[in-house]
Amino acid sequence: MSAFVFALGMTLMHFLWQGLLLGCVTAAALTLLRNSRAEYRYLIACSALFVSLCWPVLDLFQRLNGDAMSASASIPALPWSTQAIAEDSNWFNLLDSMRGIVSAWALCAAVLALRMIAGLLWIDRTSRQPATCNHQEQLRWEASLSRLAQRFGVSRTVRLRVIDTLSSPVTAGWWRPVVLVPAALIGRMPPDLLEALLAHEMAHIKRHDYLINLLQSVIETLLFYHPAVWWISNRIRIERELIADDTAARQLGEPRRLALALSELEKLQFSTHQLAQAANGGNLMMRIQHLLRPAPQALNWKTAVAMLGMAMACLSIYAEATAADKQVSDRVKPVVDFNTCAKPVWPQAAIQEQRTGTVKLAFLIDRNGKVGDSKVEHSSGHADLDEASRAGIEKCTFKPATKAGKPVESWTHLQYVWILE
Incomplete structure (x- = not known):
């Protein structure tokens, strides 16, 4: 569940720049078609709104499947699973932030959905x-x-x-x-x-x-x-009313x-x-004028300047997101040197009682490649086997994780399978 929440939160955040980009492109297209038939503008606006739904859905799908080549500038090296997130304690704070974002989004979306359902029932x-x-x-x-x-x-x-x-x-x-x-x-x-x-x-x-x-x-x-979604949707309603007026007339x-x-x-x-x-x-006066005396619309340069400003802001946000992606993608996970690992000692009591099981450990690798801390994430069901696993992993030496080429502390995982042959 944490992996899904994390991916959904990142998808919602990335749609801030994606939606802004779609809004700018749509505004430019509608401006160029301002004197064309309403059907053309309606098609452009509907297409933009459909893309604003499909883009984050595709982005979320790619994140959940670990696609590093996501076209939406998704972060390829981000840990998408709960296990991988735990490899670095810094990700816990980020995951908590994502939980807050997703919770707030879900609550507001639920309220709006109930409002829509109430309207349909009415x-x-x-x-x-x-x-x-x-x-x-x-x-x-x-x-x-x-x-x-x-x-x-x-x-x-x-x-x-x-x-x-x-x-x-x-x-x-x-x-x-x-x-x-x-x-x-x-x-x-x-x-x-x-x-x-x-x-x-x-x-x-x-x-x-x-x-x-x-x-x-x-x-x-x-x-x-996202304001761009509401603006595009409002333009759809405006153009739709003009089309219905023309058809009725x-x-x-x-x-x-x-x-x-x-x-x-x-x-x-x-x-x-x-x-x-x-x-x-829609605007009744605009519709009346459209029916009686349609006139060419001049280009509003103030609007064009505002659109240019939005486009620059969009490019700036995209550049920041891409830079952040590149910075995170420079991260390298720790690697264990199995030649340094001693075989864990099987507790004598466990041998006598023929105890078996699987122990899943989480352990912190410091900048020197040593195990600084460890904990049992999934117990074998036997305390002595769990402790023997922890003692065994502490004898291993690791190549530490690096970020931007520098060693950093990082959590990673390993499991011991205790079986009797």
């Missing part, structure tokens, strides 16, 4: 509640939604629920999608504008955006500590109607935080 419970409007009104909007589904080529049954507690239309579900419509909109928004908002929701269903949004939430839960044949619906939604000052897909996602 959506599921809400979608099962009976409609709050009258039956005729419910049937009318169900028929309208059914017609929109046919126009969008959605073959699955799309349910509709009118809910009092919502502030904006929300789409949830993939296999059995449901559109939740606030009761306030039924009475306050003109029917043709509300239909335009429903067309926007139908575009999300057509594109299976709910599944991507769930994956985003999972990645945000696991990598919550093409099906309606009236971009202006959808723009008016969004404008009316902004006037009602609805909240913008929803776990599922909502019509009020």
Whole structure:
């Protein structure tokens, strides 16, 4: 377990520079594509978020398997097993730090996961509640939604629920999608504008955006500590809303109607935080401008300078990590000279009672190659065999461990197998 905790802690720490690098590359790509179609920017952002999940997973796999050629500048000479960690007392402090980092990460991730699960349960419970409007009104909007589904080529049954507690239309579900419509909109928004908002929701269903949004939430839960992950995920939501607007406008044949619906939604000052897909996602004014009068975006040089600064910081962190890796990789483990080891003396009482067993020892090799201390990590079950093993190992001479070419104290392991022939 200690080996896994150590590897996970190092993986989380290395993702600080990895995530920063991904953020810089993504920001540069999105800047270059600022006047291209939203689909291209959406693909770039989704790819970056997917890589930010795969990179640390691959890094962790390589660490646990001792791959010294990890592409993420992992530390090749770090001891990945509990046994190897114990070879140097300095690693105990590092392992304690990793335990603290992993514990804090796990606690925060668990809280966010419970929050996400609670949101999903709320959506599921809400979608099962009976409609709050009258039956005729419910049937009318169900028929309208059914017609929109046919126009969008959605073959699955799309349910509709009118809910009092919502502030904006929300789409949830993939296999059995449901559109939740606030009761306030039924009475306050003109029917043709509300239909335009429903067309926007139908575009999300057509594109299976709910599944991507769930994956985003999972990645945000696991990598919550990195701002680049939240920024990339937010850009995905912005571009996704623009794509859904374009898709709905093409099906309606009236971009202006959808723009008016969004404008009316902004006037009602609805909240913008929803776990599922909502019509009020993203910047409403930007979306309205995108529908009515799309204009080329000029390069923001202040943003470019900030991106350059982040890139330099990323390179600096990477250089530090690489330097630390090289320093640790110069470490050489101690080597025993078996010619100096005397055969351990078998206790007479153990011979008479035919005792056998395996003794696993941990011992400290000082800078002169002598055994400075020793302890029994796994007993044979017989105290006299354990003590005979300790006495035997203290007679051996070692070539001491070195770090950067200099002898250092180091813990190592050896085992004696006591068998009767």
